Amino acid sequence: MLSIKNLHASIGDKEILKGINLEVKAGEIHAIMGPNGAGKSTLSAIIAGNENYEVTEGEILLEGEDISELAPEERAHKGVFLSFQYPVEIPGVSVTNFMRTAINETRKANKLEEMPANEMLKFIREKSELLEIDRKFLSRSLNEGFSGGEKKRNEIFQMAMLEPKLAILDETDSGLDIDALRIVANGVNKLKSDKNAIIVITHYQRLLDYIIPDFVHVLYNGKIVKSGGKELAYELEEKGYDWIKQEQEA
Amino acid sequence: MLKEKLLSSFMAFEEQIDVHSELHDVRTEAIKNFENKGFPTKKEESWKYTSLNAILKNDFTVFPKNENSIEFKDVKKYFIHEIDTYKVVFIDGVFSSNLSSTTHEGVDVCLMSSALHKPKYKMVIDNYFNKIASKDESLTSLNTAFANEGAYINIPKSTVVRKPIEIMYFSTGTEAALLVQPRNLIIVGENSHVQIIERHQSLNENPVLTNSVTEIFAQKRAIIDYYKIQNDNLAANLIDNTYVSQKQESHVSVQTFSFGGNLTRNNLNFYHFGERLTSTLNGITIIGEKQHVDHYTLVHHATPNCESFQDYKGIFSDSSIGVFNGKVYVEKEAQKTNAFQKSNNILLGDKSTINAKPQLEIFADDVKCSHGCTVGQLDETAMFYMQQRGIPKKEAKALLMYAFSNAVIENIKIPELKQRITKIIADKLGVKIGFDL
Numbered sequence: 232m233l234s235i236k237n238l239h240a241s242i243g244d245k246e247i248l249k250g251i252n253l254e255v256k257a258g259e260i261h262a263i264m265g266p267n268g269a270g271k272s273t274l275s276a277i278i279a280g281n282e283n284y285e286v287t288e289g290e291i292l293l294e295g296e297d298i299s300e301l302a303p304e305e306r307a308h309k310g311v312f313l314s315f316q317y318p319v320e321i322p323g324v325s326v327t328n329f330m331r332t333a334i335n336e337t338r339k340a341n342k343l344e345e346m347p348a349n350e351m352l353k354f355i356r357e358k359s360e361l362l363e364i365d366r367k368f369l370s371r372s373l374n375e376g377f378s379g380g381e382k383k384r385n386e387i388f389q390m391a392m393l394e395p396k397l398a399i400l401d402e403t404d405s406g407l408d409i410d411a412l413r414i415v416a417n418g419v420n421k422l423k424s425d426k427n428a429i430i431v432i433t434h435y436q437r438l439l440d441y442i443i444p445d446f447v448h449v450l451y452n453g454k455i456v457k458s459g460g461k462e463l464a465y466e467l468e469e470k471g472y473d474w475i476k477q478e479q480e481a
Numbered sequence: 482m483l484k485e486k487l488l489s490s491f492m493a494f495e496e497q498i499d500v501h502s503e504l505h506d507v508r509t510e511a512i513k514n515f516e517n518k519g520f521p522t523k524k525e526e527s528w529k530y531t532s533l534n535a536i537l538k539n540d541f542t543v544f545p546k547n548e549n550s551i552e553f554k555d556v557k558k559y560f561i562h563e564i565d566t567y568k569v570v571f572i573d574g575v576f577s578s579n580l581s582s583t584t585h586e587g588v589d590v591c592l593m594s595s596a597l598h599k600p601k602y603k604m605v606i607d608n609y610f611n612k613i614a615s616k617d618e619s620l621t622s623l624n625t626a627f628a629n630e631g632a633y634i635n636i637p638k639s640t641v642v643r644k645p646i647e648i649m650y651f652s653t654g655t656e657a658a659l660l661v662q663p664r665n666l667i668i669v670g671e672n673s674h675v676q677i678i679e680r681h682q683s684l685n686e687n688p689v690l691t692n693s694v695t696e697i698f699a700q701k702r703a704i705i706d707y708y709k710i711q712n713d714n715l716a717a718n719l720i721d722n723t724y725v726s727q728k729q730e731s732h733v734s735v736q737t738f739s740f741g742g743n744l745t746r747n748n749l750n751f752y753h754f755g756e757r758l759t760s761t762l763n764g765i766t767i768i769g770e771k772q773h774v775d776h777y778t779l780v781h782h783a784t785p786n787c788e789s790f791q792d793y794k795g796i797f798s799d800s801s802i803g804v805f806n807g808k809v810y811v812e813k814e815a816q817k818t819n820a821f822q823k824s825n826n827i828l829l830g831d832k833s834t835i836n837a838k839p840q841l842e843i844f845a846d847d848v849k850c851s852h853g854c855t856v857g858q859l860d861e862t863a864m865f866y867m868q869q870r871g872i873p874k875k876e877a878k879a880l881l882m883y884a885f886s887n888a889v890i891e892n893i894k895i896p897e898l899k900q901r902i903t904k905i906i907a908d909k910l911g912v913k914i915g916f917d918l
Contacts, residue, residue: 279865279869280868280869281865282865283861302868302873302874303865303868303869304868304869304871304872304873304874304877306869307868307869307870307871308871312869313869315866315869318866319860319862319863319866319867321863321866321867321880321881321884322884322887322888323883323884323885323886323887323888323890323891324880324883324884324887329867329870329880332872332876332880333867333870333871333872334871336871336872336873336876337871340871372884389870393870393871
């Protein structure tokens with residue numbers, strides 16, 4: 232599904248990613264953990280195509296195709312989804328209208344007809360139920376005045392609507408109380424199949440109790456310094472990140 | 482020169498009108514003021530960013546000779562035709578009875594020319610005509626000197642006018658260059674409510690200069706929603722001078738939608754004559770090419786416990802120029818004033834410009850006044866967010882601009898007009914937006 236080879240990236244003169252290698256196969260869930268400032272959010276932004284970062288070396292392959300030169304919307308059309316840590320408020324554009332635009336643009340790019348309005352409504356109803364989202368919520372302006380939990384739930388609702396091949400969840404657990412966390416994780420698990428893949432980016436192990444990863448990677452100082460199974464997350468929870476730092480500096 | 486031509490035209494005009502009336506004294510004073518001051522130039526502080534020089538070089542016809550008729554079907558699209566409205570329509574400054582739908586039943590929605598000449602309106606004209614319009618400002622004076630035609634709207638007390646009133650000025654361009662000077666007088670009685678839409682539309686590519694004056698009087702607790710649609714072609718120039726007089730607890734809002742025209746100057750003035758009243762001034766400007774839109778506003782707080790809200794948004798592409806000069810004057814007596822002013826602008830063109838200048842003059846000590854001007858580009862994070870969801874850059878940009886102007890669109894109280902404005906904006910931005918599921 233996703234193959235990242237020797238990825239180096241910088242913002243301005245500052246190198247943030249210093250040679251990332253990552254293989255994610257269809258049907259897998261990968262967790263990327265690490266201390267603040269390790270480059271976790273940068274990695275997700277770069278996979279999604281944020282133009283503020285410059286890829287200086289390496290490649291990002293999605294199903295064998297190098298996507299590192301594509302615009303963010305082109306990557307989205309190929310099935311890349313990024314759940315934002317801080318979803319953007321867009322006053323005056325309702326959740327429904329935004330989703331309708333996003334879906335129809337994606338269909339257009341993939342040479343499909345626009346989704347008929349009644350089908351769209353049905354689809355929206357189905358997916359909003361999955362995330363336990365109130366219908367009234369859908370006519371509100373996108374993210375405007377949403378609580379932290381509502382914003383994250385809305386991100387996963389959009390993921391459900393767009394049915395991506397590769398979903399990256401950037402700090403989706405931050406700002407969620409335990410009930411919201413359960414709803415969000417439950418939604419993600421239901422969306423999971425053997426045809427898609429998920430990368431969970433998180434600072435804490437908490438979310439991984441609900442979304443159980445097949446692999447855990449530790450990102451530190453722009454590199455993946457450790458990989459393992461889900462037990463690595465527990466180890467990190469217990470010992471903190473200091474031992475990783477010490478190990479690296481030793 | 483145009484000024485000389487106008488001065489000699491005034492003498493010709495005097496031959497057609499009753500020179501022994503009080504109105505003639507008003508006109509004579511006005512033409513003298515114009516003669517002394519002439520057309521405003523950039524040397525004047527209030528015209529610093531807007532020059533009329535290029536426009537004034539045209540050889541304007543002051544009194545159009547031809548009376549042109551237009552079929553309704555050809556101009557239907559300029560009206561809010563989905564609903565029933567009163568219509569006061571002028572073609573090249575001359576009243577068009579076949580396009581209009583006026584009334585004298587309970588309310589007067591008719592012509593300035595009849596109001597000025599028929600004895601039964603004399604008292605109203607004596608009490609209101611040229612009473613709030615500036616006697617000092619030269620373009621207003623020029624209009625006053627020649628004032629003869631326009632909309633006359635008089636709503637008695639405790640009347641809710643069920644249909645919106647559309648005031649429409651067409652120019653047909655059969656004259657090489659045309660100067661029109663409409664004069665509107667609107668009086669809304671105590672506890673009455675009216676919605677008015679004003680539009681100037683040129684139907685041809687010949688240059689037009691419209692120098693319009695509108696006087697609006699809101700009596701106690703009157704509610705007036707006034708919409709100005711400025712979406713004219715690139716040969717059309719508009720100087721709109723609007724003066725609003727408000728009595729206690731009245732609510733007057735003037736919303737200006739500036740999308741078209743070559744040069745547009747809006748002089749919008751509010752004067753307060755009572756307590757606990759509200760003035761709202763909103764505007765959206767979306768222009769490109771070499772278009773120029775200048776909003777020059779004044780809210781004169783002279784009485785306690787009043788509120789004013791100004792919200793002007795602008796999106797400027799290509800080499801277009803925007804000006805916002807918002808003046809709020811709070812007199813010593815006007816304690817407990819709330820006066821808010823905002824001007825938010827997005828510059829999309831490398832050569833586009835916005836000149837924003839808030840002016841607050843406050844002489845009372847217990848007031849809340851604020852102003853804020855922002856100039857920016859589109860929010861990059863928001864762009865990335867939308868692109869990430871599969872919305873291409875161009876559409877994402879349009880959605881953001883739509884979102885930006887939405888706060889002002891939301892205030893439109895006539896649903897059909899709201900749809901129309903949304904559509905004009907969508908067309909301007911070249912995308913499909915504003916649909917509802």
